Amino acid sequence: xxALRPLHSPxxxxxxxxxxxxxxxxxxxGGYLTSMLILIAIWTIMSFSMNLIYGYTGQLSLGxxxxxxxGAYAFGLLTVKVHVGFWPAFACAIAITGLIAFLVGIPALxxxxxxxxxVTLGFAVIVGVIVLAWIDLTGGANGLAGVPRPVPIPLxxxxxxxxxxxxxxxxxxxxxxxxxxxxxxRLVHSLIGKTLLAISYNExxxxxxxxxxxxxxxxxxxxxxxxxxxxxxxxASYNIVISPExxxxxxxxxxxxxxIVGGAGTMAGPIIGTLVLMAVPEVLQIMxxxxxxxxxxxxxLFILFLPNGIIGWFNTIPAKLLKSRVAIDGSA
Amino acid sequence: xxxxxxxxxxxxxxxxxxxxxxxxxxxPGELLSIxxxxxxGKTTLFNLLTGFYRPTSGTITFNGMNLTGSxxxxxxxxxxxxxxxxxxxxxxxxxxxxxxxxxxxxxxxxVWGSVLRTSATCLEEQxxxxxxxxxxxxxxxxxKEDKVASELTEEAQKRLSISLALANGPKLLLLDEPTxxxxxxxxxGLIDLVGKIRKTGITICLIEHKMKMVMSISDRxxxxxxxxxxxxxxxxxxxxDQEVIKAYLGTRYVT
Numbered sequence: 001x002x003a004l005r006p007l008h009s010p011x012x013x014x015x016x017x018x019x020x021x022x023x024x025x026x027x028x029x030g031g032y033l034t035s036m037l038i039l040i041a042i043w044t045i046m047s048f049s050m051n052l053i054y055g056y057t058g059q060l061s062l063g064x065x066x067x068x069x070x071g072a073y074a075f076g077l078l079t080v081k082v083h084v085g086f087w088p089a090f091a092c093a094i095a096i097t098g099l100i101a102f103l104v105g106i107p108a109l110x111x112x113x114x115x116x117x118x119v120t121l122g123f124a125v126i127v128g129v130i131v132l133a134w135i136d137l138t139g140g141a142n143g144l145a146g147v148p149r150p151v152p153i154p155l156x157x158x159x160x161x162x163x164x165x166x167x168x169x170x171x172x173x174x175x176x177x178x179x180x181x182x183x184x185x186r187l188v189h190s191l192i193g194k195t196l197l198a199i200s201y202n203e204x205x206x207x208x209x210x211x212x213x214x215x216x217x218x219x220x221x222x223x224x225x226x227x228x229x230x231x232x233x234x235x236a237s238y239n240i241v242i243s244p245e246x247x248x249x250x251x252x253x254x255x256x257x258x259x260i261v262g263g264a265g266t267m268a269g270p271i272i273g274t275l276v277l278m279a280v281p282e283v284l285q286i287m288x289x290x291x292x293x294x295x296x297x298x299x300x301l302f303i304l305f306l307p308n309g310i311i312g313w314f315n316t317i318p319a320k321l322l323k324s325r326v327a328i329d330g331s332a
Numbered sequence: 333x334x335x336x337x338x339x340x341x342x343x344x345x346x347x348x349x350x351x352x353x354x355x356x357x358x359x360p361g362e363l364l365s366i367x368x369x370x371x372x373g374k375t376t377l378f379n380l381l382t383g384f385y386r387p388t389s390g391t392i393t394f395n396g397m398n399l400t401g402s403x404x405x406x407x408x409x410x411x412x413x414x415x416x417x418x419x420x421x422x423x424x425x426x427x428x429x430x431x432x433x434x435x436x437x438x439x440x441x442x443v444w445g446s447v448l449r450t451s452a453t454c455l456e457e458q459x460x461x462x463x464x465x466x467x468x469x470x471x472x473x474x475x476k477e478d479k480v481a482s483e484l485t486e487e488a489q490k491r492l493s494i495s496l497a498l499a500n501g502p503k504l505l506l507l508d509e510p511t512x513x514x515x516x517x518x519x520x521g522l523i524d525l526v527g528k529i530r531k532t533g534i535t536i537c538l539i540e541h542k543m544k545m546v547m548s549i550s551d552r553x554x555x556x557x558x559x560x561x562x563x564x565x566x567x568x569x570x571x572x573d574q575e576v577i578k579a580y581l582g583t584r585y586v587t
Contacts, residue, residue: 182447183447186446186447186448186449187443187446187447190441190446190447190449190453190457191432191436191439191441191446191453191456191457191460192439192441192442192443192446193446194425194429194432194433194436195433195436197425198422198425198433198436201422201423201424201425202420202422204384204420205416205420205421205422205496206433207403207404207405208382208384208404208405208408208413208414208416208420209405209408209433209434209436209437209496209499209500210405210408210409210437210500211405211433211436211437212403212405213405219443223443
């Protein structure tokens with residue numbers, strides 16, 4: 001069975017190494033890089049969210065920043081204004097995000113191609129405007145302050161798992177990233193995942209095979225937005241202050257860039273793409289206002305020359321090697 | 333009782349009437365061919381039957397159910413499968429995965445079952461995989477399971493598109509030019525496959541241009557011209573029909 005692939009396959013080893021690195025690096029690299037890694041991990045969850053709806057279902061959403069924003073603000077408002085506990089607020093926030101995505105998805109997913117993209121973009125702009133304009137509720141441009149860090153988790157032997165240090169916050173976020181990766185990996189390799197991929201390849205044929213493509217797209221859109229909502233809660237809790245800037249539609253487009261550069265429709269693509277596009281400008285000390293410009297140029301270059309992203313290109317190497325070997329054998 | 337009953341079916345696109353007041357039926361176990369010159373409305377008829385087009389008027393009754401206005405996936409679920417004139421397969425997927433997706437409509441697994449890999453989900457995926465292999469060996473694609481579909485020959489792609497249509501276990505199979513674009517030598521193999529499918533008890537409705545094939549395998553033939561039925565009957569009756577000769581060869585040949 002495919003589910004019981006041997007654990008020593010090269011891919012499994014690579015994933016294990018990445019996980020070990022992700023766990024072992026932060027304690028030695030210092031606070032600045034750890035805070036950077038927390039943000040990268042949060043946006044990687046966003047890239048996985050985008051991967052589900054775009055990479056595996058073929059529906060490009062430019063509105064995902066709105067779902068992150070809805071998750072963040074729902075969590076922030078519930079904890080700050082309604083004084084709901086951390087975990088109930090977390091659950092409510094992602095449920096609210098999923099519900100809104102479901103309701104938006106019903107009319108939006110009836111549209112195909114560019115029309116769907118435009119509706120998601122419009123939705124993101126509307127959410128962005130509401131967040132800025134409804135000052136009484138969201139604090140407007142000042143943002144929403146006082147969002148709590150995760151509450152300590154009591155351990156059976158009396159100790160507590162506390163999240164007040166930067167490092168512990170990193171592991172908290174990493175835990176949800178690992179959950180997200182596991183969820184996506186299992187889902188895309190299941191029959192449901194294959195059906196989603198079939199929709200991205202040929203929606204008409206999929207529907208003629210008796211599959212209710214609308215309900216499957218709606219499922220994918222809702223799950224994807226729920227992941228974005230989780231990223232939103234993590235962002236709010238880590239940052240303590242929610243800045244309306246995260247709901248700006250341009251942040252959603254950044255996520256599209258991360259995914260396409262890494263490789264849409266692959267499991268490693270979201271990680272590689274987010275890491276490269278977020279870490280490189282940081283390492284090179286690029287001015288924040290130039291980041292979007294550079295992201296745009298890189299995205300264009302990738303769409304032109306490596307449309308399948310870094311991982312997509314990497315996956316073609318074995319086939320190329322095989323072909324060149326066949327060519328050598330043929331001439332010999 | 334007829335398996336499929338079409339009564340007064342019409343479809344117009346703006347001013348153009350592609351199918352006009354069409355009525356015929358298909359008996360269980362029958363092989364009915366639909367022929368007619370290019371633009372006669374054959375593919376439009378298939379698109380009407382499978383819910384891709386909504387009829388302007390008329391009714392479609394299948395197996396006692398009224399299918400008029402149903403969505404394509406609902407039509408397939410009620411037991412009608414189709415192939416497309418332009419060979420439709422998932423080109424990027426493997427041959428086996430194609431047929432697995434073809435069976436996905438029956439799957440019961442939900443998101444949590446799939447993510448947690450419950451034993452019911454694993455068992456279901458196992459069953460579907462085995463069934464897919466069976467179907468592939470039935471259509472003559474055994475041994476090609478792990479090939480990417482786009483690497484298959486045109487003839488093998490036709491076989492794959494047929495196995496996709498078979499995967500959901502149809503009662504009625506609509507084949508839109510199953511031998512179109514295939515080498516002459518390979519046609520007889522595909523005709524044999526159609527005969528083999530028929531022997532399993534599946535009713536077949538066929539659109540074809542190759543007269544020799546149509547005349548040899550059909551029980552009955554419906555002839556369309558400009559969206560209207562101009563003849564219906566056994567191959568012999570149709571071949572002798574004056575209207576049919578006129579439509580295909582022109583008035584000069586009418587005796």
